[in-house]
Amino acid sequence: MSNIVIKAENISKQYRLGNVGTGTLSHDLNRWWSQIRGKEDPYLKIGEANDRSIKGESDYVWSLRDLNFEINQGDVVGIIGRNGAGKSTLLKLLSKVTKPTTGKIYTKGRIASLLEVGTGFHPEMTGRENIYLNGAILGMSKKEIARKFDEIVDFSGVERYIDTPVKRYSSGMYVRLAFAVAAHLESEILIIDEVLSVGDAEFQKKCLGKMNDVSSKEGRTVLFVSHNLGSLSSLCRTGILLQNGSIVGDGTIHEVLAKYASLNLNLLRTLDTIRFDGPLNTSISITNILINNSDPFKDYIHIAPQNEISLDVHAHSSCKNPIRILFSLFKDGNRLFSMHDVPEHLFQNGNFISRFVISPSILRPGIYTLAIGAHSSKEEWLWNDSVFDFEITDIFDENNDRRDFGILNVKTLSKSERIIL
């Protein structure tokens, strides 16, 4: 039977936007007056969903609205969402930094939260003193810290500086020391906000390893916010996807990540809003783009890795010189390859479609960004780096086609055999 350690019931959190100033007093009085008459808080009704990009009517927004979820013991839960989706607010509620406006959270076991590394570090104090102070702030007793002291110092790798004030530390050393303290907390539930993005690659790896140990070996529950989708997918088993303060997806981390990708992407844009740069942008217009005959601005495109990908670029040219359409494919900011129109298709002007076909199984599962452009024989050009995104989906076949195996699908490019000796 699963053992629920966190259960949230209808939790909401309302915030007031703008300045807290003279208007606040009148709102407070109004609130107090309705409380006396036994009425509901008038400002709870008028909150709006929290979408930071849209100008709202009301000064009050719901940073979180009616969240319900349960977390089992030993789960490693990734909390995903765009900036302002309510991730940090949720962590703040769970770590009791602030309380929910409505609703209840039931928890079982000691919760330690790491919303920031090095909370309470005092620059004048030495590393040793700060370990004790920070440990105590995070809820450890002096004895516990003393017992783990050597382990903490060892993990941080700053032994040489341990009796030097932390103001003389490099920022990396500071983070190392701070995370080392937090990593050795003995709590049943560990809450970690995006804090690992600092520190070098080696240390990040060490931290992720430590967090893995914490959950799989020690059976502790971890809640983890990160924008690093790679570490989320390798570390977490389940996920919660937040959008504008509501849960829009939960389940296994891969389901949630896929959902996140589809929410996040091109759907809010249209082709008209995409601006192409370059001197050709007056004479060439891209009128339509289809990928496997679907409009990527209407549907989020998923393509199974074994399928061919066809890309149609509809364009109109009034350029005097022959032009060529080209595209590039990016993954995680790296350009994978580029392709041009074939030369026979060059012509002066009018409407045309440039069709590209990418052979199947080159691309591994993941999210790809398409860049489209054109250039003329006279070195004039047109370019946009990120026209839309699409996804090559996972297939869990016998080749274990997982997304973290690399960029290219070597199956199609190479072969393997075993030589028995």
Added chain:
Amino acid sequence: MENNQQKWTEVISSETSIFKLNLDEVWRYKDLLFMFVKRDFVTFYKQTILGPLWFIIQPLLTTIMYVIIFGNLAKISTDESPKIVFYLAGVSIWGYFSETLTKTASVFTTNANIFGKVYFPRLIMPLSLVVSGMIKFGVQFSIFIAVLLYYFFVQGNVYPNAYVLLTPFLLFLMAILALGLGMIISSMTTKYKDLSYLISFGIQLFMYATPVVYPLSSIPEKYKFILLLNPLTAIFECFRYAFLGTGAFEMSMLVYGTVVSIVILIMGIIVFNKVEKNFIDTV
């Protein structure tokens, strides 16, 4: 219901109980309290030459200034006590009270970044200020005792008596009064900053409304009641009466001071509890 079957260790909700102090939780975090006290001291004298001597220099210089200005220039009575002992007594206990008050009064705003990132019983912070103030006072008090002993044995014009046994109680009263007032002010400043401006000069004005640099006996009879309203009056008069054997001290004043201090402490706890759970949203 499933909720009833499960044993939850904690329920986080929007409801606040006014009097719930969670003292057991504060006790669990006692190590943190001492870490904060230690931090206050360690950071006080880091990169200084005189180090902890500063705890002594400050009240001594202040006392000398008071002797010159209030004693010799303004010629304010000290109830026939030696001027140095009289002012040193006032300066050390006033120092304790004012420091504890000003620090607890800004406890939410100065620690907002810690409070915003991690949970521990918020009461720990003001309590640690009371304790570190107490230790500082201990140092200054020993100077006072040394000076007092000099006058007692060499000059013989001070008359300590059995009331010195009340000293811990007086300190406790000042602590809860400063804590209570400080918590009220700090809770109110989380949303409206006005009070924090008041406190810095208000504390100076408050000193003149308290018999720090003058004895209660030097106040004309018809204005005395104003001073008697101030709960600190009893504490200061009692302290000086105990160690110097002079002053107009009555037990009824101390009873009044005790009652007022307790009432203020309770009020402080109520508003502090109300504010602590949400202040981070408005501070």
